[in-house]
Amino acid sequence: MKLFKNIILIIAFIALSAAAYFYYQRTHQTNPADTYRLSEITQGDIEQTVSANGTLNPVTLVSVGTQISGIVKKLYVDFNDAVKKDQVLLELDNSLFMAQISQSQASVRNNQAAVELAQANEKRIRQLYVQEYVSKQELDTAVQVLKSAKAQLDSARGLLARDQTNLNFTIIRSPVSGVVVDRVVDVGQTVAASFQTPTLIKIAQDLSKMQINSSFAEADIGNIKVGQVTKFNVDAYPNRNFEGVVKQVRLNPTNTSNVVTYDVVISVDNNEQLLLPGMTAYVNIGVAKREQAWLVPNAALRYKPKLDDNTADSAKNEPRKNASGRKKGNKGSDLNTGSIYILKDGKPLAIKVRTGITDGRYTEITGQDLKTHGINIGTQVIVAELQSNGQAQAGGNMRGPRMF
Structure with missing residues (x-):
């Protein structure tokens, strides 16, 4: 009898547990909208940019040097000094060159005397030759001696001119008007x-006109054209944007560790003299712009649902996507197509779209399937799945990091 009562109690407990379980399942069904993180399709303007770092430099930077060696005797300018063209910048010690000039002048006088003697001798021999007191050979010798003396005089004068030029080189003058940026x-x-x-000294000709020398990746260089307006900022003024214009796209590539870049020169007006040579500029060039476009977050294009029975058919055929949500370049595939997912009957539904330009956060979308499924501005799209701990996961088939 006691065994029978225990069996009855066990059966009753199982029945009550089953009833409680089904009641709990019925009253605590998960809302599909609470399983996913959603975002709206919006409409607005979007601009696609390419970015790079560069260095601000004067348009004309003249390096003033010296053609002769010597000791700096006097210095007339310093950093940040404004100079005019032909202004004296510094002087070198000229003692050695003054001595060389004295020696060259003495050589000129010596050769001048030799020329005068040769002229007098040639004149006398010529007169004697007319009177037939000397032979033709003696006359030719006198003429040759005169020519040789004149040649030696010209050589001495040349050396004197060289020494005078070297003396002039001891005075270093500014070739342009500008500002001394380095000494x-x-x-x-x-x-x-x-x-x-x-x-010796570097002079920036005009700091009101500067340029940015930047390097852009080969993937971006095709969108950069001369005349495009650029925006940039510098660390010295983080809350201020400056503008420039693309002046030149240089054809000479730079290959560093198999990464090919091209130099882009951007002209900048610096009328306020805020920008200084050597500053690092963070450049953004707008290469495409759309107005009143349909926009979705890039996360919506990257999202891919779990491979279960409800979504396997649509998900298996979806090619992999890169960080911006665009499809990777499989052979024969259209790189400008993708998919977004909406909730329909509590399940993710894939909607094929064509992707346009992107600004790194949002991407322009178009497509016939948007009209077919009645999708409008404000429609909620899936950007991630919420895990049990409340954290978002970009896609159900995403794997965690490998542990080593």
């Missing part, structure tokens, strides 16, 4: 110009 010598320093011209 690499001091008074008493010896400069040597044996194999190459040493740089």
Whole structure:
């Protein structure tokens, strides 16, 4: 009898548990909208840009050097000084060149005297030759001596001119009007110009006109054209945007670790003199713009549902996408197509779309399927699935990081 009662109690407990379970399932069904993170399709303007870093430089930067060696004797300018064309910048010690000039002048006088003696001798021999007191050979010798003396005089004068020129080179003058941006010598320093011209001072011709020398990846260079307006900012003024214009796209590529880049020169007006040489500029060039376009977050184009029975047919045929939501370039595939997912009857439904330009956060979409399924501005699209801990997951088939 006691065993029978225990069996009855067990059966009753199982029945009550089953009833409680079904009641719980009935009253606590998960709302599909709470399983996914959603975002709206919006309408607005979008601009696609390409970005790169560059360096601000003067349009004309003149490196003033010296053609001769010597010791810096006097220095007339310093950093940030404004200079005019032909203004004296510095002087080198000219003692050695003054001595060379004295020697050359003495050589000129010596050769001048030799020429005068040769002229007098040639004149006398010529007169004697007319009177037939000397032979033709003696006359020819006198003429040759005169010519040789004149040649030696010309050579001495050339050396004197060279020495005078070298003396003039001891005074370094500014070739342009501008601002001194660098000075690499001091008074008493010896400069040597044996194999190459040493740089003494750098002068920026006009700091109100500057340029940015930047490098853009080969994937972006096709969208950059001369005359495009660019925007950039610098660390010195983080809350201010500056503008420039693409001046030149240089054809010479730079290959660094198999990464090909091209130099792009951007002209900048610097009338306020806020931008300084050497500043790092963060450049953005607008290459495409759309007005009142339909926009979705890039996460909506990257999302892909779990491979279950409800979504397997649509998901299996979806090609992989890159970080911006665009399809990867499989052979024969259209790189400008993708899919977004909406909730229909509590399940994700794939809608094929054509993707346009992107600004890194949102992407332009168009497509016939949008009208077919009655999708409008404000329609909710899936951007991620919510896990049990409330965190979003971009797609049900995403794998976690490998643990080593």
